[in-house]
Amino acid sequence: MNMRDSNINRKLNPEQSGKAVLELTVRNHPGVMSHVCGLFARRAFNVEGILCMPVGDGAQSRIWLLVREDERLPQMMSQAGKLEDVLSVARHGADHRVFEKLEEFFG
Amino acid sequence: MKYTGAQLVVRLLEQQGITTVAGIPGGAALPLYDALAERGSIRHVLARHEQGAGFIAQGMARASGKAAVCIASSGPGATNLVTAIADAKLDSIPLVCITGQVPLSMIGTDAFQEVDTYGISIPVTKHNYLVRNVADLLQVIPEAFRLAESGRPGPVWIDIPKDVQMASIEIDALPEPGRPDTAPCVDMDELRRAAELINAAKTPVLYLGGGIVTAGASAQAVMLAEQAGLPTTMTLMALGTMQSDHPLSLGMLGMHGARFTNYILEESDLLIVLGARFDDRAIGKAEQFCPKAAIVHVDIDAAELGKIKRPHVGIHGDVSQVLDRLLPLIQVQLRKQWLSRVSDLRSRHPLLMPGLENPRSHYGLIDAVASALDPLQADDAIITTDVGQHQMWVAQAYPFSRPRQWLTSGGLGTMGFGMPAALGAAIAEPDRTVICFSGDGSFMMNIQELATMADENANVKIILMNNQSLGMVHQQQDMFYKRRLFAVDYQRRSDFVKIAQGFGIEACDLDTAENPRAMLADALNRRGPCLIHCSIDIEAKVLPIVPPGASNTEMIGG
Incomplete structure (x- = not known):
């Protein structure tokens, strides 16, 4: 099965279309945002929302990405996981509240 | 022990087993070059363009399988490396690339020869660093080698500001050299x-x-x-x-x-x-x-x-x-x-190789080169190419017999790869004959490295297939753009034999040879650099060809 086949299957199943939230734990240093955003940009995968804050003692940061859920998402997660400064990649459903809570600042 | 950042880099390179680097010095890399000069332990191949240095390092890495090092200064030195590094990324070649940068305090001021090397190198490397503190070198250099050679190999770029190269540090012992990670467990x-x-x-x-x-x-x-x-x-x-x-x-x-x-x-x-x-x-x-x-x-x-x-x-x-x-x-x-x-x-449906018996035609020349090599050395020879028609003809027709015999720019398809990569391969494997098949279009993209090759007296034989044109583009315009040939044919004929001789490289011309096979055998089996020129027919095509976007069974020709 190739990517085009899976694309067709996806379109037949509207339940699975929509959005997803990615949670990345990264090393906190100047440049890591460039690495992550650049990866999504050059692979032509749109990122709709980005949040980044240091966690704990500041050695690490957490990056939240609001993305469209499509058949290329697992590939994007694999590619993000290959970045040396990305320590982990997790995927949440669109119902994750991190972006929802921010909405009042974007009224 | 007390070291400057530059001295530390040299010591850490030594620890990684690096004996030869390729590069070009410049203002922001001067402390590093001074440390190389002072220590005298690492041979430096002085390229004529940073892209050449990058491809020389690639030739070393591709022939040996070990990470090789190229060095350049800031600004244009760094940007000139980009193509060679991107080429290494696409073909998964382990490289460690070190560039000088303007001092930390001047970063972001549009200083002389300042460019955002870190930003530029992100999309063309496996990983990259901007070293902000001399102590970071202790971790960054071994890690760069570890990353370059681990898993799927690739290029790692280390940008080091001039003041970090000059800063001093006191350490008790050097860190362990970087070694590749162990492979993942098989399911x-x-x-x-x-x-x-x-x-x-x-x-x-x-x-x-x-x-x-x-x-x-x-x-x-x-x-x-x-x-x-x-x-x-x-x-x-x-x-x-x-x-x-x-x-x-x-x-x-x-x-x-x-x-x-x-x-x-x-x-x-x-x-x-x-x-x-x-x-x-x-x-x-x-x-x-x-x-x-x-x-x-x-x-x-x-x-x-x-x-x-x-x-x-x-x-x-x-x-x-x-x-x-x-x-x-x-x-x-x-x-x-x-x-x-x-x-x-x-x-x-065999592969058709018209003109195989004529050493002055495309397939015939490739076959004649393979046959002219001393049979005892034929398997040892390393074959590099540039990019275009000649590359595909060699890929189709050359009798390859071992891995790492064949070095070519696959993923990025970089014209100008072949000759400096051949030089790097000859430096890494001095006992082998290295043959670089090139075309006139590709050859002129890094022709200045003939001077480096002459300096090194490397055992490289350049087989220049000259059709006075960008042959692969010519072929595609001919086949897919109604033969509206545009911007592909060179109007004047360059004298490549004279050019090579001008750089101090021996050269011969099969076009005027009475016995081209004898001329080839003589040139190939004598040690040292040599250019062998041969005109080929611009109408010769690489066939079969799958038109762009078509499926593999929709081949034309052949």
């Missing part, structure tokens, strides 16, 4: 499923990629082919992993593969893909590639599994380790029926 369940598919297949094909070269797995791959009776095709990057005269070898697949190769693939019911990434030049239109085949895909890069084609069995691992565990599970099969169908297709 035995997936391995068993792969073995079942291979044992049950009726018309399987083995498809080898550059990962076989990287992993040093060609002996096991050939063993798998022989044990299971698998006709075997190779990507451009994998040529040499199975001897080209091996009865199971189908040669290269894809855009310029032989007709029989692509037809055999079309009939396969199982593809065993080892260390390859389903590149578009190899598989044509992805949806129509091997429509009946189940896929077993082994790769060290997990992101390649399912990127283009979803495998039925995907195994993340080092292909050499995977094959060691897989081979005991594979039944011996003669596969008479399938292999007789394979030889039937092979004899009905």
Whole structure:
């Protein structure tokens, strides 16, 4: 099965279309945002929302990405996981509240 | 011990076993060059353009399998390296690239020769660093080598501001050198499923990629082919992993593969893909590639599994380790029926090589070079190419016999790769003869490195196939743009023999030779650099050709 086949299957199943939230734990240093955003940009995968804050003692940061859920998402997660400064990649459903809570600042 | 940052870099390079680097100095790299001069332990090959330095390092890395180092200054020095580094990224070649940068306090001020090297290098490297503190070098340099050589290899770029090179640091002992990570554990369940598919297949094909070269797995791959009776095709990057005269070898697949190769693939019911990434030049239109085949895909890069084609069995691992565990599970099969169908297709749709008997034609010249080499040295020779028609003709016609014999720019397809890469290979493997097939278009893109080659007196023979044109573009305009030839033919004929001689390189011209085969044999078997010029017909085509966007069975010509 190739990517085009899976694309067709996806379109037949509207339940699975929509959005997803990615949670990345990264090393906190100047440049890591460039690495992550650049990866999504050059692979032509749109990122709709980005949040980044240091966690704990500041050695690490957490990056939240609001993305469209499509058949290329697992590939994007694999590619993000290959970045040396990305320590982990997790995927949440669109119902994750991190972006929802921010909405009042974007009224 | 007290070191400056620059001295520390030199010591850490020594620890990694680096004995030769290629580069060009400049303002922001001067402390590093001074430390190289002071220590005197590392030989520096002075290129004439940073891209040349990058490709010299690539030649060293591709021939040896170990990470090689190139060095440049800030600004234009760094930007000139970008193409060679991007080329290494696309072909998964381990490099460590070190550039000088303006002092930390001046970063962001548009200082003289300042460019955002860190930002520029992100998309063309496996990883990159801007070193902000001299102490960070202790971790960054070994880590750069570890990353460059681990898993799927690639280039790592280290940008070091001038003041960091000059800062001093007191340390008790140098850190351990960086070593490649151990490979991931192989999933035995997936391995068993792969073995079942291979044992049950009726018309399987083995498809080898550059990962076989990287992993040093060609002996096991050939063993798998022989044990299971698998006709075997190779990507451009994998040529040499199975001897080209091996009865199971189908040669290269894809855009310029032989007709029989692509037809055999079309009939396969199982593809065993080892260390390859389903590149578009190899598989044509992805949806129509091997429509009946189940896929077993082994790769060290997990992101390649399912990127283009979803495998039925995907195994993340080092292909050499995977094959060691897989081979005991594979039944011996003669596969008479399938292999007789394979030889039937092979004899009905062979690779046509017109003019093979004429050493002054494209295929004939390649054949004449292979035959002219001293038979004792022929297998030892390293073959590099530039990019274009000559590259595809050599890929189709040269009798490759071992991995790392063939060095070519595959993924990025960089014209100008061949000659500096040949020089790097000759430096890494001084006992071998290195042959660089080039075209006049490619050759002029890094022609200045002839001077470096003369400095090094490297044992490189350049076979220059001159059609006074950008031949591959000419071919595509001819075939796909109604022969509206535009911006492809060079109006004036350059005298390459004189140019080579001007750089201090011996040169000869097959065009005027009374006995071209004798001239070739003499030039190839005498030590030292030499350019061998030969005019070829601009109307000669690389055939067959799969038109861009078409499926592999829609070949034209051949």
